[in-house]
Each structure stands twice: as structure tokens, then as C-alpha cells.
Amino acid sequence: MARLPLEGIRIIDSTYVFALPYAGGLLADMGAEVIKVEGPGRPDVTRTGGYAGAFPENDLGEDWWNRPSTYNLIHRGKKSITIDMTDSRGRDMFRDLIKVSDVVMENFTPRVMRSWDLDYPNMKKIKPDIIMVSNTGYGHGGGPYSSYPAQATTQEATHGHCWITGYRDQGPAKAGASFVDFLSTWTALFAIGSALRYRNKTGQGQWADIGMYQAGVMFMSEYIMDAQVNGREGGRIGNRHPYRAPQGCYRALGEDQWITLSVGDDEGWAGMSELIGRPELATDPEFADLLSRQRNHDQIDEIITAWTSGVDRYELMHALQGVGVPAGPVLNGKDIHFDPQFKSRGFLERVDYPKERKIGSRLFIGRPWKFSNSPLAIQGPSPTFGQHNEDVLQHLLGVDAESYQSLVDDAVVATVPTTGEPTPRVPETESLERGLLAGWDPNYLEKLGLV
Secondary structure, three states, X not given: OOOOOOOOOEEEEEOOOOHHHHHHHXXXXXXXXXXXXXXXXXOOHHHHOOOOOOOHHHOOOOOXXXXXXXXXXXXXXXXXXXXXXXXHHHHHHHHHHHHOOOEEEEOOOHHHHHHOOOOHHHHHHHOOOOEEEEEEOOOOOOOOOOOOOOOHHHHHHHOOHHHHOOOOOOOOOOOOOOHHHHHHHHHHHHHHXXXXXXXXXXXOOOEEEEEHHHHHHHOOHHHHHHHHHHOOOOOOOOOOOOOOOOXXXXXXXXXXXXXXXXXXXXXXXXXXXXXXXXHHHHOOOOOOOHHHHHHOHHHHHHHHHHHHOOOOHHHHHHHHHHOOOOEEEOOOHHHHHHOHHHHHHOOEEEEEOOHHHOOOEEEEEOOOOOOOOOOOOOOOOOOOOOOOHHHHHHHHOOOOHHHHHHHHHOOOOOOOOOOOOOOOOOOHHHHHHHOOOOOOOXXXXXXXOOO
């Protein structure tokens, strides 16, 4: 049987929200033993059902903190323990866990790990070859922002994405939902892989200090270079492109159906003109070359919309791709479950929950890559809160039964959060009326083959 790439690697995941928790889920997919650490009074905020999450069938159940969709997506395949890190016994157990682990991930503001004597200089005294990954908004160090808490939605402004996102004559806009969180996810995966490779070669661990805003800046490189070399500041150009035309998002046949396309050269424009049924556009002086098409983009948009609005979006994609024009339909969350390309890649993976969880079977996104020699897959459902307390604390770390019971009695460990409440639920029909949902299909489980 083929081994998974990270079998035998133990990772402590003391992180919250999206960025590194999702990295932990992907690491578990690759075979690592990932132990999610939360405080009894500080459960992960994704357990509330907020943060783009929802409860199965909008039902809180008896253990709402184990049911939200976002939590279950990003914590798949992990173990869960709870430790009160404000209690010295909790910190001692965390130190013992470091001794038998390979990687520690944390995303506290810099002062927190220092205050617990668990920053990297102290951590490597516990285990010299430990790999530590810290993810903060602005990175550790003496910078003026280093101590500030951060959120991905505001960081888009700090690293410049808001400045170049939006439409002409309008203010800066967000690029999407927590965009830089997931840039930090990929950055952490790369950092951990590199650090493990370095340790294998040298026997030494190291600290990967990630500044989320820097991960965002990395994805603005062409704008930064243009400013440095040419003295030009990038601006907001909506769906258009600085050196491709036409480019945009256009209405297709059907309610709220759209197609995106991008013409990169005169040959592509000529092919598209044939599809539209207006071959003369290819030689029309107003549209014949890039500069002309850019000057007359508004007019071209009207011509394209008149064509696309009467044609199915998938038919448009195939026709445009056939003449060398990159194009694709705009897909929503429902579409992704049925799109033939996603299905062919096996991108959505089925996870079956134990009956006592009362969640049934669900589909979760897998990974955007495949390995030829390693059968990557989601390794199992997310754990319940503190599900592996006894397994990890007693069996792995050797905490005796009497001491463990004392920890339970003092709420240093727990299997039910001591704080927090679920995000208020809104009935699906009301959510549709208020625009909180774009659509709702009460028979979705049957259509997905999950019942």
C-alpha cells in the first residue's frame, strides 16, 4: 500500500479561524497526525457557525459546536484536545506534547507565546529540532505594526489589493472572502515542507515567521515592478486587463448566468468575431488591434453582450475555447457540485460521519493538486471538541488517571466549551428574501447522492 507523504509527522495545531487551521487540514490529508489544540474557554470561532459557515439542515443539534460547515471543512482528519493554557498544568502538558512532536503551528499575537515562555528560543530548548510556524498579521520583530491583531479582510487594504480592486471612478474594494488567509495557508505548507527537508539534511529545526500582509504583497508583484521601473501606479480597472482586450464578464442565457472571456491577440479577436457572426469586426479599424479595442471597449462590450445573452454559458465556453479564446462560465457553490470538470478531477470528496454525530455524509473540497504515487484523500471527519483528550494526554503523554480527573474537574480540559454561543440561525426562506442566500434546494442531499 502506498504511503502518504507525511506519515509519521506529528503536528500541533494551536491556531484559529482560517489560514493555518486549513493548512492543518491539508497536512492531515497528506498523512500527518495533526492535533488541534483549543482552550476549554476559547473554542475556535468557526465552531459558532459564523465565518461563512452553516449548520447541517440549519439544525443546531445537541452539540452545535461540532456541527458548523466551516469548522468541519478545515479540521477534517485531525485529532482534538483541549488545554487551558492560562493554567500552568495546561502549559506543562503543551511542553510535553512539543517533546514528542515535529511541528508546532500558532497564530497568536507575538506577546502571547512569549508570555508563556513558548516562543521559539524557549521552544527549541524543549526540543532542539522542533519546527515552529507562526502566522501573524504583520510578522514578529520590532516593527511598528508587529503587535497588532489582524484580519484578512482588513489586510487586503494593507497589502494593496484593495487599491487595485474595483471599478474606475469608485473606491477601493475587497477581492473576496478572506483572500489573504488562504495565501497564508499555501505559504505555511511551503514553509513546513522546506523546514522538514532542512531538518532531514541538517538535523536542525527552525522557525517560520509568516507575516500575512507580506503574503498578499507577493501577489502584487507586477504592480510593484511597474511602479519601481516605470513610475506608474496601478489603478482600478474592473474586469478589464492592461494588455488584453476585450476582457470581461458578460451575461449569458438564463437568469443570473454569466460567462468570462479574455482575448489576448488579434487572431483570437478574429476567431471570436466569426463566432459572433460579425467577421468584419476583425478588420474594422475601430477594433482591429489591441489599442483600438482598448479605446472602444465599451462599444465592444455591447456587441459581446448582445451575442452572449442568448447563448448558454457552457456552449459559449466551448465555442470560445475552440477558437483559442480563454473563457469559462461563472459558477456558484451549487454549480461546483455538478460541473463535469470538477467531477472528473474528484475535487469534492465524500466524508462519512459516525451515526452518533448526526451529520450523515457530506462533500468537502479536496486539494488542487494530485500526486502520481500517493493516493491523497481526506482521512476522516473533523473531531468533536476534546475528542482525543484521553488518547493524547493519558496514552501519549502519560498523564495518570488521578491527575487527568483533576484536570477535568478544574476545567483545564473539557469536551464541551465553557464559553461561546451559536450564530443565530435564519430560516432558509427568510434568508432568500433577505438576500443572505442566492438559492436553496431542500432536496440537495438526494441530488448529491448523499442519502
